[in-house]
Amino acid sequence: MRLPESEYDSNPTSPDFHPQASSSSLSPSPKANGHVANGYGNAINGSSKPPRSPVARVELPGAAIYDDSYIDREEYIRLVIQSLRDIGYIESAATLEAESGYVMETSRVAEFRRCILEGTWNEAEHALERLGVAEDDGLWEARFLISQQKYLEYLEAGKTALALHVLRNELAPLHTDPEQLHPLSSLIMCTDVADLRQKAGWDGAHFSSRRRLLVNLQSYIPSSLMIPPRRFVTLLDQARLHQISQCIYHNAPLTSRHFSLYADHTCDTDLFPRITTTILQVHSDEVWSLEWSHNGKFLATASKDKSVIIWSVGVYHPFAVGCLAWSLDDTILLSSSEQYIKMWNTESGICIRTIEAHTETVSALAWVPDGSGFISGSQDRKINLWGSDGKQRDSWGITAIRITDLAVTPDFTRLVAVGESAKDPTLPTPRGDSNTASTASRNGNNNPTPSAPRTPEHLMILSVSLGGQLTSVKISSDSQYALVNHAPDEIHLWDLFTGRLARKYTGQRQGRHIIRSCFGGVDGNFVVSGSEDGNVYVWHRDRAILLDVLTGHGSGSVNSVAWNPMNSQMFASCSDDFTIRLWEPLGGGADGESSSRLAHRMADDREHESEASGKGKGKSREPWVGEASCEHE
Template sequence: MAERRASLRVEDAKRKREDDTNGASGASGDHGDEPVLRQNKRKWTRLLLRELYDLGYSDSAAALEHEARVQLRTDAMKQLQTCLETQDWDGALRLLSTAADANEGSSAQSTSAQHEAARQIHMRSMQAAKEASLLVLKRKFLDFLMKKQLRAALSTFQNEILPFYHLEESEVNDLAVLLLCRDEHALEKVATIPWRESELLTRIELLASPDEIIPQGALRRLVHGEEEDDGVRSASAFAHDAQLKAECTAILLQHSSDVLDLKFSPNGEFMASSSRDGAIVIWKLEFQASSTQVSIKQKSKALHVLKCSEGAADCLAWSPDSQFVLSSGSDSSIIQQWNLATGKCEREFHHPSNGVAHVEWLPNGNQLLSGSADKSLVLWNTADGSIAYQWGGRRILDFAIHPGGKKVFILISGVEIREYDLVAKSDELFFKGEHLISCIAISSTGNHLLINFIQTEEIACLEINSETILPKYIGAKEKRFITRPCFVGQQNGIVTCGSEDAKIYLWQRDTGHLVATLRGHSSVINTVQCHPVHPNVIASASDDETIRVWKLTSGHQY
C-alpha cells in the first residue's frame, strides 16, 4: 500500500512539473491580448463596474462610470429598479409589458424605432419577460396581503395572475396558502416569493439581457471558468465542443479502503468522502484562479477524519448552508449529523427500519428525507429530530429531490419512478421502465433526470416537463456495482459517469455523443460529482482507495 501511494505521489509530481513547463511556454503572449481588450473595452468596464458595486465601492464605481462614459444599467433598467424600490408594481409591469427580445435583430430598424427600442428593457427572451412579470405580480400580491388589503390581493390573484399564466397546481397552492396567513410574520415564514426588493431585482436581472445589466457576480464567475451570455467563452460552453480535454489536478490518499461516496459542499469550499471501513473525511478545498487565464489549481487537505457509529456510510449529504454533513449506510438505521466546525456528531436520526438507502437535505434546510428498502420514507424536522411525516408500503431504492424542494422523484422496486408531492403528501407514477434501474440523479436546474439502467449498461436523460427521453449514453460498464452519474457544466450540458472498467465517460447531454474518456483509477469508480461553483471541475471516488480531482477544458481558448 505504501509503495502504491508513493508511486502515485511521484506520478503527481511529474504531472505538476509538466504543467509548470506548459504554463511557462504559454505565458509569453500577453501583449497579444491588447487588441481583444480594446475591442471589448465597454464589456470589461461594465464587468468591473458590477464587481465594484457588489463589493460596496459605490464612489469608485461612480467615478469609473463618469470617466469611461459607460453605465452599468441602461436608463430603462434604472427606471425598473426605481419602480421596484418604491414598490410601484404597476409601473414595473408597464415597463416589462413592452420588453423586447434581446435575440431579435435591430439592424433594419428606422431611427425612430431605434429610439423606441432604447426605452425598452431587453430580456433574454420573451419567456424571460413573462417570468419577470409574474415575479412582480406575485410580489404585488404579497404586498397587498402585508398591508391587509385582502380584496386587492384577491383581485391581483384572480384577475392578473390566474388568467394569463399557466401555473402548476403547487404554485397556485403556494399563493392560496398566503391568503390564510394572519400577519406579516406568518407571511414571511411561509412565502417563497422574493421578500425584499433587492432580492426581486436580482432575480429579474438574471432574466434581463446582459446589455441591460451585468448579472451579480459575473466577473467572479468568469474568473472561475463560467460563461456569460455576452460572448465570453468558458466551461459552460463544453456542450458545444466536439471533444473535451481533462487533467487530473489532485489524487487524495487519506482513505485506506474502497471510497464509496463523495459530495461537495454547496459553497464549494469543502468535500466529504466515505469509505468501506467506516471512515468519513472532510476535505478543505482551495481553488486559485490565474489572473492571466481561466486556469484552476486545486489544493486539498483533510480537515476532519470521522468514524461512523455503525458500518460504512455509503451516502453523504450536505446541509444547504454547508455547516453540517449527514451520513447513512445500507447496513444501519442510524443517520448521523456531523458539525463541520467541530467534527463532532451532534445528532442521530433513527430511521424506523434497518438500512438507509438514501438521505438528502431539503433545500430549505429545515427538513431532511430518508428512505429505506424496508418500505419506509421519512420526512424529518432538523431542529429537534422529530418525524414530520412517514410514508410506507413501497421499497425506496433511491430518490432525487427537486431543487424547488416541494417534490421528489423516488425509485421504487427497480423499474418504477414515482413523483411525491412533499406538500400535499401525495404521489403519482412518473416513469416505468422495462429494465432494472440502479440509481437516479437530477440536474441543478431541475429540468432533467438521469436514469441509470444497470442491466443494459446505458444511461437515459429524461426531460422532466415534457417527459421525453433524450439520446441514451452508452459506454460505461455496470454489471455488478452501482455507479452514480451526474451532470457537468454551468448549463448541465454534459453527462458523466464512472465505470467498472476504472474509466470515467463524458457525453454531450442532448446528442449522446461521447466527448471524453478519463483514465487514471485502477478499479471500479463508484461516483462522480461536479463542483457546485467551478462547473469544469469534477471529483471521482474509486475502489482503488483514492479520490481524483479533474479539471475539464474545451478545445477553445477562453
C-alpha cells in the same frame, strides 16, 4: 414605415444637433422623466422630431440591406432606431429617421404609449381602437387589461366607489367567467396598500406596473406597428443561445468577458476539466460515495473502510459507509451505514446524533431545499422525513420499491425515488390522497403508474415504472430533469414536467455495482458518470454526445462523481482503487479556486484555527487530509 416629406418642414431643428459633427459626438437630449428605455420616455416617443436639413434623405435601391440578404431594410433601420433610443442616443436616432425616411413608430402608436404610461385610461381605449385592433385581434382582452389596471389604481388610491364602478360596469361585462373575477373582487377587502399589492401581485401605479401593462398589450397590436421592447437585444440573445447550443464544450458564465459580438462563441477545449490535478490517497478500501459542501470548499468521501473523511476531518462508522448529505449551511454532514444515520458537526468532527429508524440499509439521504430537515430512504421500502434536529417528522410508510436512491427537486414540489420492485404479494394498499412522490421502479414498463403513499402536503407524487435496475438519481437545478442510472449500461434523463424520457447516455459500463452520476458545468450542460471499467465518462447533456472518456483510476469501478458547486471547472471522482481524483483543466481552472490553491488554503486555515485555540499543531500532514477524527461508539 416611411416618414412623410411634409413632416420635415414642420419639425423644429434640435438645438443640440450639429450638422458637421460625427455620430459619436452628438449630445443626447435630456431624458424625459428619467426614462429612455424601449422608447418609453415622453421625449423619445415619436415626439422627438428629426432635424431639418442639412440631413438629406438617402434613397437606396432594393428592399433588403444587402443584395444577397433576406433582411428587410425598413425593419432593420426601425430596430436600429429603437436601440439607439433605448441606450440614450436620441439625436442619432432622429438623424437616422431623417436620413432613412423610416420612423420607429407612428404618432398614433406614440399617443397610445403615452396614454398607458400617464394613466389616461379613456384616451388609451380610444387610442387602441385607432390602431385598428379589432375584436378578432383580442380587443376585449386588451380592454380588460386596461380596466384591470384602472381598477387596481383606484383601490390603491382609496377610491373604492370608483373601483367598484369599474368592476361592475367594465370588468364584469368583458369577462364571461365569474370565477376569474372573484380574485379581483376580493381585493376590495384589502386593509392597506401593502396588502393589496401583495395579494394582487402588483407593484403600484408609480412603479413598473404600467410598463408591464404596455408589454402585455403588445401582443394585441401588430408588431409592424408597435415594435416589441428591446427587440434588437432579443435577437442578439437568441443568436448567443444558438451559438451556445452549438458549442458542445460550453462551460463559461454569461459575461461580456466570454462573449463578443465580433466573433461566434466557442469554448476552448483546454479549459474543460479532464486532467487529474490531485490524487487523494487516505482510504484503505473502496471509496463508494463523495459529496462537495455547498460552498465548494470541502469534500466528503465515504468508504468501505468504515470511514467518512471530510477533507480535512475524519469520522468513523462500525460498517462500510454508503451515502452522504451536507446541510445547506455546511455545518452538518449526514452519513449512513447499514440501518444507521449519523449527524456530524463538520467543524468539530463530533457525532451529534445517531438515528436508527430503518430496519435495513439506509441507501439515500437528501436535505430538503429550505434546510428545515432531511429525507432518508432505505431498502426496507420506507421513506422518512426528519427535522434538522434529527427527530422524525413524517413518513411515507411502506412504498412499492426497495429504495436505492432519492432526491428532492430544488423547487420543493417533487420527491424522486428509484429502486427495485419489492415483489411482495402482501404489499399493503397505499394510503393517502392522489398526490404521489416521483418514483421509478423495476416493474417492466415505461408508462406512468399511479401510486399514492402518504406524503407531506407540499410534495407532489408522480410515479414512473421502468425496466432494469435503477441505482441513483440526481435532479437538475431547474427542477425539470431527473438523471437516473439504469443498469445495464445506460443513464436516462427524465423530464419531470412531462413524465417522459428525454435522453439516453450510453458507453459506460454498469452491471453489478451502484454507480452515481451527476450534472456538471456552469449551466448543468454536462452529464458525468463513473463506470465499472475504471473510467469517467462525460456527455453533452442536451445532445447526448460522448465528449470524453477520462482514464487514470486503477482497476475496479469508479463509483461516484460530484461537480464542485462553486467551481464550474472542477469535479471529483472516487473508485474501488481506494482513491479520489480531482479533475481540472490543463493548468488549472479559469474560474473558481484550483485544487492546489484550495488545498494549501485549507491547510493554512486549519493551522490558524489551531494556533487560535492554543494547540499550535493544526496543520495537516498532507494538505487535503485532516487529523481530527471521532470513533463510533
